[in-house]
Amino acid sequence: MKIARVALDVPLDQAFDFAVPEGLDPPRGSLVVVPFGRSSRVGVVVARPGRTEVPAERLREIARLVEDVAPLAERDFELLEFCASYYQRPLGETLHASLPPRLRQASRRAIKSPGAAETSRGPFASPVETTAEQSAAIERVGEGFGRFHPVLLAGITGSGKTEVYLRLIAQALERGLQALYLVPEIGLTPQLEERVRGRFPGVAIVAAHSHLGEGERAQAWLAAQSGRARIVLGTRLAALSPMPQLGLIVVDEEHDPSYKQHEGLRYSARDVAVRRAQMAGIPVVLGSATPSLESWANAKQGRYALAELRERAFASASLPAVRTVDTRADKPVDGVSDALLRALKARLARGEQSLVFLNRRGFSPVLFCRSCAWHSTCSRCSANLVLHLKAGELRCHHCGHRERVPARCPGCGSADLAPVGQGTQRIEETLARGLPGARIARVDRDTTARKGALADVLGQVRDEKIDILVGTQMLAKGHDYPRLTLVGVIDSDCALYSVDFRAAERLFALLTQVAGRAGRAGEPGEVLIQTDFPTHPLYAAVAAHDYAAFADAALEERRIARFPPFAHIALLRAESKHAGEAAAFLRSAAKLARAAGGKVEVFDPVPAPLERKAGFDRAQLLVRAASRAALQPFLRRWREALLEKDDRRVRWSLDVDPQEA
Ligand code: ADP
Ligand code: ZN
Numbered sequence: 001m002k003i004a005r006v007a008l009d010v011p012l013d014q015a016f017d018f019a020v021p022e023g024l025d026p027p028r029g030s031l032v033v034v035p036f037g038r039s040s041r042v043g044v045v046v047a048r049p050g051r052t053e054v055p056a057e058r059l060r061e062i063a064r065l066v067e068d069v070a071p072l073a074e075r076d077f078e079l080l081e082f083c084a085s086y087y088q089r090p091l092g093e094t095l096h097a098s099l100p101p102r103l104r105q106a107s108r109r110a111i112k113s114p115g116a117a118e119t120s121r122g123p124f125a126s127p128v129e130t131t132a133e134q135s136a137a138i139e140r141v142g143e144g145f146g147r148f149h150p151v152l153l154a155g156i157t158g159s160g161k162t163e164v165y166l167r168l169i170a171q172a173l174e175r176g177l178q179a180l181y182l183v184p185e186i187g188l189t190p191q192l193e194e195r196v197r198g199r200f201p202g203v204a205i206v207a208a209h210s211h212l213g214e215g216e217r218a219q220a221w222l223a224a225q226s227g228r229a230r231i232v233l234g235t236r237l238a239a240l241s242p243m244p245q246l247g248l249i250v251v252d253e254e255h256d257p258s259y260k261q262h263e264g265l266r267y268s269a270r271d272v273a274v275r276r277a278q279m280a281g282i283p284v285v286l287g288s289a290t291p292s293l294e295s296w297a298n299a300k301q302g303r304y305a306l307a308e309l310r311e312r313a314f315a316s317a318s319l320p321a322v323r324t325v326d327t328r329a330d331k332p333v334d335g336v337s338d339a340l341l342r343a344l345k346a347r348l349a350r351g352e353q354s355l356v357f358l359n360r361r362g363f364s365p366v367l368f369c370r371s372c373a374w375h376s377t378c379s380r381c382s383a384n385l386v387l388h389l390k391a392g393e394l395r396c397h398h399c400g401h402r403e404r405v406p407a408r409c410p411g412c413g414s415a416d417l418a419p420v421g422q423g424t425q426r427i428e429e430t431l432a433r434g435l436p437g438a439r440i441a442r443v444d445r446d447t448t449a450r451k452g453a454l455a456d457v458l459g460q461v462r463d464e465k466i467d468i469l470v471g472t473q474m475l476a477k478g479h480d481y482p483r484l485t486l487v488g489v490i491d492s493d494c495a496l497y498s499v500d501f502r503a504a505e506r507l508f509a510l511l512t513q514v515a516g517r518a519g520r521a522g523e524p525g526e527v528l529i530q531t532d533f534p535t536h537p538l539y540a541a542v543a544a545h546d547y548a549a550f551a552d553a554a555l556e557e558r559r560i561a562r563f564p565p566f567a568h569i570a571l572l573r574a575e576s577k578h579a580g581e582a583a584a585f586l587r588s589a590a591k592l593a594r595a596a597g598g599k600v601e602v603f604d605p606v607p608a609p610l611e612r613k614a615g616f617d618r619a620q621l622l623v624r625a626a627s628r629a630a631l632q633p634f635l636r637r638w639r640e641a642l643l644e645k646d647d648r649r650v651r652w653s654l655d656v657d658p659q660e661a
């Protein structure tokens with residue numbers, strides 16, 4: 001009897017053996033429909049063992065082969081095996097996470113194959129001459145076709161990184177290879193897709209992102225897998241698209257945290273892309289104006305080649321002048337300082353556009369003294385105490401220390417203590433009051449919930465029907481508005497004192513990106529940052545447009561604190577509806593971790609940054625090792641021990657290389 005071992009989308013590590021019916025011989029990677037309980041499911045054949053432990057009377061038969069989907073190629077299969085193993089998830093779940101939802105359905109209509117339609121192999125013309133720096137960067141990457149060649153493209157905003165990517169993609173196509181082009185934000189893909197299609201006429205290009213309909217997604221996946229699609233352009237999930245002739249990977253905005261998936265298979269699409277390039281023996285370009293410290297360190301240590309673009313591509317486009325507004329002297333009224341209001345008025349009078357940017361990315365509030373800049377820190381950790389307003393306490397999220405909120409500043413005795421916090425809506429109202437007649441649009445998660453809403457607003461900005469845009473990090477990158485000359489930044493101080501060790505890196509990246517919106521085409525740009533700390537070195541580095549200085553100083557801090565990239569970390573997260581159980585689970589998990597041995601440092605359990613969510617108490621436990629080689633086998637042993645505990649009152653998950661720790 002022939003046997004097939006089949007992985008199903010279940011939260012279990014094991015695969016299931018089935019008998020193979022007469023006439024079928026599905027190789028590893030085949031999709032099959034199998035009976036499961038009383039229903040049927042799609043599964044993936046992971047092995048063809050010679051025998052099975054399942055007794056003959058309990059062995060069920062494969063119902064049928066999924067005929068309109070070719071088996072996963074061995075190389076794509078191995079990439080998914082790597083993901084499952086590295087991110088500590090069951091293989092079945094990982095395989096299924098990589099498949100479009102339509103292909104996971106046991107009963108569906110057959111998908112029509114559009115046939116092999118002929119694709120252009122160029123040559124492809126470019127509308128611009130490359131600058132000397134761009135040419136050098138293209139050469140630096142292009143010399144690595146046909147071998148593993150990771151390159152960090154560190155190029156300031158407006159330096160023309162996209163032109164570099166497009167020229168390299170043209171080279172890949174001309175060599176008869178497929179190219180994978182990853183971007184972080186869904187909102188940016190339609191604009192970019194248009195540009196890429198215009199650049200490569202006669203080439204089959206597919207977009208792959210979560211806003212596509214199920215049918216479109218399945219078509220895109222199949223086109224990539226068959227090799228018909230020559231370019232796959234997409235977000236995080238596109239990193240796992242099967243591509244038999246893959247010859248080049250581009251990861252734009254490689255520092256962007258949205259490359260990390262936050263549930264299920266918690267993979268980093270950027271890291272997977274590099275690993276994939278290594279397995280396939282091809283070049284991978286990681287591009288950014290503000291590279292992640294991990295990638296910057298890799299480039300400095302020679303593991304990645306480095307290509308730099310230090311000038312804007314337009315000779316006339318200079319970098320904006322960045323200034324701080326001292327909000328201790330110029331006290332904002334309802335969030336907006338007098339200096340910012342005056343600058344906005346001047347733009348309105350000249351018919352130019354402005355962007356008012358709020359940084360509200362999940363930072364925990366820290367208590368500040370507005371007189372002497374004292375802020376609440378933990379005496380036992382190099383960390384800030386987080387304000388828990390309801391409980392009236394300051395708490396350390398690293399060691400658990402807590403104390404009452406002081407009535408007066410312990411530094412100077414002033415009673416002017418305050419957390420910071422402004423909403424986009426409130427700023428929009430303030431501006432409407434202060435600038436009557438101005439056409440203001442707000443862009444945040446609320447106003448862009450509807451599909452196409454963001455594109456509508458951005459179209460209106462482009463058509464100059466809007467004077468002032470108010471919004472959050474959605475506006476920070478990618479958009480290019482010739483008439484936009486002023487960027488105001490509100491409320492970024494809290495990130496200076498966040499408990500998250502990546503907060504400063506994120507803030508630098510965000511401010512650089514958002515500043516990059518101003519003065520893209522000839523008109524000089526200005527950036528005003530409202531702050532209580534006008535002399536803070538981070539703002540000075542943003543103003544000097546000096547990423548390298550910032551990154552080198554930040555890396556030195558990471559080295560001393562032994563945080564990534566100088567160590568490798570994983571986070572065990574637990575949550576429970578029963579008070580105290582998440583923490584209790586983590587305490588015993590910490591014991592197991594210490595017993596599991598290895599050269600791994602086990603921290604103490606602490607509350608999650610968001611301590612309570614949807615009725616669940618949440619806590620987390622950090623483990624740290626000097627190398628991946630030390631961390632990985634430990635995680636495998638630890639996870640097995642945790643699975644054995646099988647505590648049903650607690651939900652837990654492991655996050656390898658967490659982005660929020
Ligand atoms: P980045 O992604 O590095 O911020 P972009 O790729 O958006 O920069 O390029 C900024 C602007 O410069 C775009 O309008 C682009 O069309 C233009 N550009 C890029 N390269 C050149 C070039 N070689 N000559 C003229 N304009 C260019
Ligand atoms: Zn004080």
Ligand code: ZN
Nearest residue numbers: 378381396399
């Ligand atoms: Zn502490």
